[in-house]
Amino acid sequence: MSQGPAKRKTKPIKSNIFDVVPAPAELPKNVIQKNIERVRGTCQGGEGFVEVGVADLFINWCRKSSLWYLFYATACCGIELMQGGASKYDFDRFGAVFRATPRQADLLLVCGTISHKMAERVQRLYHQMAEPKWVIAIGACTITGGPFYKDSYCVVKGVDLILPKVDVYVPGCPPRPEAFIDGIMNLQKLIMQTKNFGNKA
């Protein structure tokens, strides 16, 4: 990620998006400077540089700070999730809020036992969510079928069998709310590494 700009020897530019909007405190000047990357492009007959690195940083920062999650909470893990959302652990301070509609959620939190009867509903909800979207699988049941792995006719043995991708797995039966928070923070790190424009690394 960082070797690209260094090789092309771009001159640090003065103006970027954070001259227009206030930069968040967690993105200090040197991080912003490091991410400056310019891409040559043409526009209306002229030729110039489009500055993309900081835009990436900015967009990723927006996305990771407003992870509205659609929760699929069925069993004991769901109760643990409620605890995580309650005042003691308080997911809201990560910008992660419960949003029980696929249309406006960008994170699917699969949390609990998935029966075959419900599997198709989970799939449908996932496909109704707008891109970009992420999935966190929470708890042994979601990851592998958990205690129902053996000799169960009705439990799906892992959410990765029904969804195209899972970004973060949070193990446990049930995981503590601290583990949920760790999962969300890991996803935030993942989002910050995403390249949206320019030279995809």
Add this chain to the structure above:
Amino acid sequence: MDAQAIFEKLKGKFGAAVVELQSGSFNPNFVVVDPRSIREICRFLKEDPELRFGSVMCISGVDYKDRFAVAYHLNSMELGHSIGIKAHLPHDNPSIPSVDPVWKAAIYQERETYDLVGIVFEGSCDPNRILLPDDWEGHPLRKDYQYPEHYHGIKI
């Protein structure tokens, strides 16, 4: 009223339709009855002023490999006594009259018994599956149930 007295009362009323009393380590003790007269027996158990079994707590199906049984756990909250009723059914084509005209609470429990064990309740007002999807094949709590490989493309 204890199980012995209930059994004798039923025996006096229904004669040969009441087969035996299974007492011993069971709690409650079970009265084995003929499945054909289950509805009349249940109505009597509910309406007789000395019995007044107002609630059916549990209806379950049992697979004994060579036959099935349906067990009804009845309780009288007013009189504070309870009894079990059991009816044996043949292994091929197990069916028994539904008792949902007697207790409304029987509807869900009979649906569950049908869903998982495959016992047919004749004259039930809602003879459908309750836990598994409608297009599920077989009844998973039968002893000879064969697990399918896939359900709608999802591996089981």
